[in-house]
Amino acid sequence: MSLNLSLLEVCYLIASVTFVIGLKMMSNPKTARRGNLIGAVGMAVAIFGTIFLHDTEVPMLIYGLIGAAIIIGTIVGWLTAKRVAMTKMPELVSLFNGMGGACAALISLIEYPHMMHETGAMIAVLAGLVIGSVSFSGSMIAFLKLNGTLNKALRLPAYNIINTLIMAGLVIWVVLMIVMPGFDSTIFLYLLFFFALLYGVLFVVPIGGADMPVVISLLNSFTGLAAAFGGFLYGNKAMLTGGILVGSAGTLLTLVMCKAMNRPLSNVIFGAFGGGSASAVSGGDNGGSVKDIGTADLAVLMNYSKKVIIVPGYGLAVAQAQHVIHEIELLLESRGVEVKYAIHPVAGRMPGHMNVLLAESSVDYGKLMEMDEINPEFANTDVVLIVGANDVVNPAAKSDPSSPIYGMPILEVDQATHVIVNKRSMNAGYAGIDNPLFYDPKTSMLFGDAKTALTSLANELKAL
Amino acid sequence: MEQILFYLNDHMDMIYFIVLSVFVGIEVIGKVPTVLHTPLMSGANAIHGVVIVGAIYVMLHLKTDDYAGLVLGFLAVLLGTLNVVGGFVVTDRMLEMFKKKN
Numbered sequence: 001m002s003l004n005l006s007l008l009e010v011c012y013l014i015a016s017v018t019f020v021i022g023l024k025m026m027s028n029p030k031t032a033r034r035g036n037l038i039g040a041v042g043m044a045v046a047i048f049g050t051i052f053l054h055d056t057e058v059p060m061l062i063y064g065l066i067g068a069a070i071i072i073g074t075i076v077g078w079l080t081a082k083r084v085a086m087t088k089m090p091e092l093v094s095l096f097n098g099m100g101g102a103c104a105a106l107i108s109l110i111e112y113p114h115m116m117h118e119t120g121a122m123i124a125v126l127a128g129l130v131i132g133s134v135s136f137s138g139s140m141i142a143f144l145k146l147n148g149t150l151n152k153a154l155r156l157p158a159y160n161i162i163n164t165l166i167m168a169g170l171v172i173w174v175v176l177m178i179v180m181p182g183f184d185s186t187i188f189l190y191l192l193f194f195f196a197l198l199y200g201v202l203f204v205v206p207i208g209g210a211d212m213p214v215v216i217s218l219l220n221s222f223t224g225l226a227a228a229f230g231g232f233l234y235g236n237k238a239m240l241t242g243g244i245l246v247g248s249a250g251t252l253l254t255l256v257m258c259k260a261m262n263r264p265l266s267n268v269i270f271g272a273f274g275g276g277s278a279s280a281v282s283g284g285d286n287g288g289s290v291k292d293i294g295t296a297d298l299a300v301l302m303n304y305s306k307k308v309i310i311v312p313g314y315g316l317a318v319a320q321a322q323h324v325i326h327e328i329e330l331l332l333e334s335r336g337v338e339v340k341y342a343i344h345p346v347a348g349r350m351p352g353h354m355n356v357l358l359a360e361s362s363v364d365y366g367k368l369m370e371m372d373e374i375n376p377e378f379a380n381t382d383v384v385l386i387v388g389a390n391d392v393v394n395p396a397a398k399s400d401p402s403s404p405i406y407g408m409p410i411l412e413v414d415q416a417t418h419v420i421v422n423k424r425s426m427n428a429g430y431a432g433i434d435n436p437l438f439y440d441p442k443t444s445m446l447f448g449d450a451k452t453a454l455t456s457l458a459n460e461l462k463a464l
Numbered sequence: 465m466e467q468i469l470f471y472l473n474d475h476m477d478m479i480y481f482i483v484l485s486v487f488v489g490i491e492v493i494g495k496v497p498t499v500l501h502t503p504l505m506s507g508a509n510a511i512h513g514v515v516i517v518g519a520i521y522v523m524l525h526l527k528t529d530d531y532a533g534l535v536l537g538f539l540a541v542l543l544g545t546l547n548v549v550g551g552f553v554v555t556d557r558m559l560e561m562f563k564k565k566n
Binding site: 024074100 | 494508521
């Protein structure tokens with residue numbers, strides 16, 4: 001082995017180790033940022049090693065193209081990532097994930113005509129193509145859904161059967177391309193590519209918006225798998241470690257998210273959730289009237305409470321109200337009121353989404369309570385202020401077996417003395433389910449955009 | 465069948481490597497607190513951007529008259545870079561916010 005190639009192997013070893021250490025460090029808030037940086041350094045070592053350490057004679061044209069692609073990609077990626085609003089993070093993760101999937105699929109498209117058609121290599125190339133394409137088109141649909149362009153869950157009749165048939169078809173197709181002589185021409189490759197893309201679309205389209213985090217996490221692990229197949233093809237250890245780590249991490253994370261929603265993964269993929277089924281809205285007219293409350297009254301109520309718990313949801317993020325809520329927290333604390341935040345595991349659009357947002361406005365870590373810790377505390381709480389959250393506080397999850405979210409663990413806010421719900425309107429939440437909490441006699445509604453309503457509340461508090 | 469078995473046998477080292485990596489992945493991720501799930505997903509997303517290494521490798525071995533290959537390869541490297549750079553920068557931005565209060 002030449003000196004260059006030996007050095008390259010060392011680069012890949014360094015990259016593999018940094019990926020493991022980086023991910024490990026990301027499991028602790030104190031070291032997380034450094035962990036990410038270490039991973040990035042390892043990635044740079046792998047990329048530059050690949051470009052410069054080899055024995056092949058490479059024409060300037062190709063070096064130029066690689067350089068141009070990397071420079072353009074770096075500038076665009078960097079600026080997009082720096083400029084995007086905190087609320088748009090989940091969409092962006094989905095978008096970048098799709099790029100990785102597309103990259104894996106393109107590698108297979110280029111490699112296919114040049115390679116020897118031996119079984120192992122064929123499996124790696126075709127699997128990389130299929131998984132990469134599904135991940136790409138699926139991520140694009142998830143991106144469009146999160147960003148609101150594709151709002152409704154679209155369902156073809158018998159979509160489950162159609163999807164399963166296409167998936168089985170893809171597998172059979174791959175097997176045929178490998179074992180049947182004459183079935184391996186490039187035309188069949190492009191058809192396979194097309195149907196894999198189509199499958200990605202059909203796979204994500206019927207899934208409701210509320211489940212997108214689970215889907216993104218799943219597609220994330222798909223892309224990892226596609227990268228790993230590439231690594232298998234080239235015997236490239238950096239691609240293998242990186243891909244497999246993400247594959248297993250993504251799968252685990254997906255399962256953790258499903259667990260937080262108390263639903264098996266199969267239910268997310270094949271189930272009827274967020275599609276506005278008949279039972280989903282049946283609670284709509286049995287609850288009677290809703291009460292509303294003004295900010296002046298609410299300020300007085302909160303000012304003379306002993307304990308207030310704030311439940312943030314995606315509405316808070318959309319309205320960019322995380323700074324105002326922190327201001328209210330400080331005002332109340334200065335009056336001797338105990339304030340805590342109750343964070344549901346799937347609040348917002350991704351697990352941990354609310355923590356990221358509240359950290360942005362310097363809310364103290366110690367005040368962010370997870371569901372199991374805070375649930376027993378609601379009973380001795382005077383006021384619960386729910387800002388832009390809906391499904392995670394819906395008591396139907398506990399009491400109504402016909403509800404699509406029945407069984408999902410919720411924040412038991414109805415144990416508190418007063419429940420204040422800030423919402424823009426009476427529209428149902430992301431999952432499209434009506435919420436009996438709003439009709440509870442203890443509940444008062446504070447209608448309006450979270451930022452406007454909370455700013456007004458903060459002013460009323462200051463005036464007291 | 466036989467062919468597959470021989471293939472597996474020839475690549476036994478690689479297969480051990482894969483199996484052990486799966487366990488490393490599960491172990492490393494297993495203890496992450498909920499707070500860090502979003503940044504972790506984002507960080508993992510950046511790491512699978514390592515697929516760009518494959519794209520560069522393919523490009524290096526192309527002939528200059530393989531125009532279709534060059535176009536697809538250019539796209540692959542570009543998209544891979546977006547995945548890597550965007551992924552790491554977004555993760556860094558998320559984690560930056562956690563730093564202040566420590």
